[in-house]
Amino acid sequence: MIQICNLTKRYGRSRGVTDLTLHVxxxxxxxxxxxxxxxKSTTIRTLLGLLSPTAGSARVLGLDCxxxxxxxxxxxxxxxxxxxxxPDMRVGQVIRLSANLRKMDCRTQAAALCEALELDTxxxxxxxxxxxxxxxxxxxxxxxxxxLYILDEPTSGLDPLVQRAFWSELEARRKEGATVFLSSHxxxxxxxxxxxxxxxxxxxxxxxxxxxxxxIENRFFDYxxxxxxx
Numbered sequence: 554m555i556q557i558c559n560l561t562k563r564y565g566r567s568r569g570v571t572d573l574t575l576h577v578x579x580x581x582x583x584x585x586x587x588x589x590x591x592x593k594s595t596t597i598r599t600l601l602g603l604l605s606p607t608a609g610s611a612r613v614l615g616l617d618c619x620x621x622x623x624x625x626x627x628x629x630x631x632x633x634x635x636x637x638x639x640p641d642m643r644v645g646q647v648i649r650l651s652a653n654l655r656k657m658d659c660r661t662q663a664a665a666l667c668e669a670l671e672l673d674t675x676x677x678x679x680x681x682x683x684x685x686x687x688x689x690x691x692x693x694x695x696x697x698x699x700x701l702y703i704l705d706e707p708t709s710g711l712d713p714l715v716q717r718a719f720w721s722e723l724e725a726r727r728k729e730g731a732t733v734f735l736s737s738h739x740x741x742x743x744x745x746x747x748x749x750x751x752x753x754x755x756x757x758x759x760x761x762x763x764x765x766x767x768x769i770e771n772r773f774f775d776y777x778x779x780x781x782x783x
Contacts, residue, residue, distance in 0.1 A: 554579040554701060554732045555600065560609035562595050569595035571756045572609070577749075582723075582733040584743035584750035586769065592756040593736035594634055597705050601631060614701060627655055630694040634705040634736075636686035638678045644689055645674035651693040659696040666692045669718050683710040691719060698726070704735040708742065720746055744770045752776050 555577035602622020611618040652659040751761040
């Protein structure tokens with residue numbers, strides 16, 4: 554589903570990601586863990602073709618992330634870490650625009666998601682809290698029912714009730730066959746909802762395995778500081 558091979562992305566003299574190799578199998582939930590600045594968002598933006606790799610390669614849904622990025626963006630449900638929208642647009646307009654860009658009628662799915670998340674579609678973006686802007690991102694990423702979800706810190710800014718509704722919907726999609734790749738620094742949610750996970754530090758892969766093997770909630774800092782291995 555996602556294949557990353559020796560991926561490197563440099564920003565001038567600094568490196569966002571270095572020699573990263575990772576395989577995300579179809580049908581599961583894969584957690585990508587690390588603190589802010591570890592390289593999670595750089596990896597995700599490179600997968601989507603929003604950044605060009607300095608070296609190495611990546612394929613998403615069998616498509617090359619450089620040459621076929623438009624096709625990737627059309628097929629993936631992407632949720633960026635920051636919810637950025639035109640401030641004077643209404644929520645409903647933003648959601649319809651997202652669907653129209655994919656040339657899809659997503660009204661039924663969008664309405665169901667807005668109801669589950671208690672999202673008021675008549676409000677303008679500038680009137681929304683951070684949590685409600687994140688809800689808009691969730692609807693835009695999920696309304697077209699993609700095969701693959703790529704989510705960057707999806708629960709940041711959400712209250713516990715909305716987090717529960719989000720994970721319930723995402724888990725239902727996964728059981729229908731969708732694949733989820735998400736970045737997070739919330740250890741318990743990766744341990745609870747993901748089947749496999751990888752830890753990244755300073756742009757380099759530290760360790761990868763099943764969440765059962767890794768026991769991330771209890772052993773994350775041991776892996777991160779090099780005191781443990783599988």
